[in-house]
Amino acid sequence: MHTWLKDEEQASTKSFFEITHGCGRFEMTKKDANDNAMVAGSQITMEIILREAGRDIFEGLSSLVDVGGGHGAASAAIAAAFPHIKCRDLDLPHVVDKAPADGTVQFIAGDMFKFMPKADAVLLKALWDLYMMHLNGVERDERGWEKIIREAGFRDYKVISVPGIFPVIEIYP
Ligand SMILES: C[S@@+](CC[C@H](N)C(=O)[O-])C[C@H]1O[C@@H](n2cnc3c(N)ncnc32)[C@H](O)[C@@H]1O
Numbered sequence: 001m002h003t004w005l006k007d008e009e010q011a012s013t014k015s016f017f018e019i020t021h022g023c024g025r026f027e028m029t030k031k032d033a034n035d036n037a038m039v040a041g042s043q044i045t046m047e048i049i050l051r052e053a054g055r056d057i058f059e060g061l062s063s064l065v066d067v068g069g070g071h072g073a074a075s076a077a078i079a080a081a082f083p084h085i086k087c088r089d090l091d092l093p094h095v096v097d098k099a100p101a102d103g104t105v106q107f108i109a110g111d112m113f114k115f116m117p118k119a120d121a122v123l124l125k126a127l128w129d130l131y132m133m134h135l136n137g138v139e140r141d142e143r144g145w146e147k148i149i150r151e152a153g154f155r156d157y158k159v160i161s162v163p164g165i166f167p168v169i170e171i172y173p
Pocket residue numbers: 038039041042067068069070071090091092095110111112113124125126127130
């Protein structure tokens with residue numbers, strides 16, 4: 001169960017998040033709670049994508065960079081399922097600084113608008129509700145995405161349906 005502490009409690013603990021599990025009670029800052037939620041969401045999403053369409057999407061690749069990949073949850077899941085793929089994660093320096101370094105994923109600190117590491121494939125993944133917020137609630141259908149993809153100069157694309165979650169769009173240069 002996850003609950004935000006009440007205002008008067010927050011005043012002394014600065015937006016602490018309370019997580020009560022069967023085995024105990026933990027506290028963390030609101031920012032850490034958001035980061036952890038993003039990592040957990042990414043792990044679940046990737047588990048489904050890898051199970052339902054992993055081969056279709058990732059087989060044949062030898063390198064991949066997850067752009068805006070946060071703490072590397074998606075890259076780590078891909079590397080575990082496809083150990084021959086060299087997985088890298090590009091994110092802003094303050095995010096990469098806090099990423100776990102177990103060697104599975106190589107973290108690169110940088111700005112995607114200034115630098116893009118070379119790789120067979122670039123993964124761009126965001127949680128759907130955040131996407132909707134950033135895009136002012138605009139929900140794009142396939143034709144909307146096709147327009148953006150073609151206007152950006154890409155040759156072709158393929159939509160891969162993943163049961164239970166959003167589809168994956170593969171885009172080819
Ligand atoms: C909504 S989160 C998505 C995290 C992850 N891809 C996922 O699906 O859970 C967006 C990520 O993009 C990163 N980001 C934002 N602007 C960036 C930029 N200019 N260059 C690289 N990463 C950026 C943020 O730091 C954040 O980790």
